[in-house]
């Protein structure tokens with residue numbers, strides 16, 4: 001038996017005194033290693049330019065609809081909701097493809113197994129020369145300062161426009177998912193990273209890593225889709241099963257991701273009815 005068989009470490013690894021080593025055999029494992037160690041990774045070429053373009057048009061329409069729901073845009077401004085389009089998949093099935101993509105789910109499956117849900121699917125519009133709620137440093141799990149031993153939430157940002165230094169591409173503080181407190185000013189100045197990516201790329205990161213939208217100093221808006229996936233014990237931002245009102249509940253894989261199997265039930269009977277349905281699904 002060779003040393004490699006016993007320890008997983010071989011001479012090729014060029015190590016000294018190392019008996020345990022991370023082995024990576026697929027692109028998804030590589031992204032997962034990046035996420036756990038550095039906090040983030042960029043998956044290239046996940047979505048086509050045409051779908052990204054169509055997504056942007058549809059987002060504009062949904063935003064108009066959401067403004068109408070609230071009366072006018074000023075109402076949204078008053079509650080810091082201007083330029084944030086929420087729950088896209090509730091308004092248009094087209095947005096299913098962004099939450100149900102194999103290059104992304106391969107990474108999520110390593111992080112969570114197959115038990116994870118969509119917490120939110122939003123589009124913050126990074127307007128030219130303007131700010132929005134996501135322009136301040138934040139974690140995507142607000143007010144949380146504990147750090148778990150493995151990811152409990154992973155954020156997936158789909159670049160519908162290019163991310164550049166000029167147009168406000170996401171700023172991140174690598175490794176900040178590993179520390180409870182928000183870092184000091186000097187640490188941020190020395191370590192902040194500006195993400196640059198192409199249309200259709202995906203920035204994927206531990207949702208506890210601090211990040212923010214940059215300043216958009218160009219004349220064009222920057223659009224992206226923000227999706228947060230979590231272990232199912234974390235509450236969704238908006239109850240997707242309620243908002244979707246049963247839609248997609250018959251789709252085995254999708255229904256779990258949308259939260260149909262993990263909603264808090266209103267009675268013992270409805271809890272048992274759901275359990276019965278699950279047993280029936282398994283026995284099929």
Ligand SMILES: O=C(O)CCC(=O)C(=O)O
Nearest residue numbers: 124134169170212213226
């Ligand atoms: O616009 C960005 O680059 C980041 C947005 C963000 O972090 C959020 O919406 O939670």
Ligand SMILES: [Fe+2]
Nearest residue numbers: 134139140211
């Ligand atoms: Fe965020």
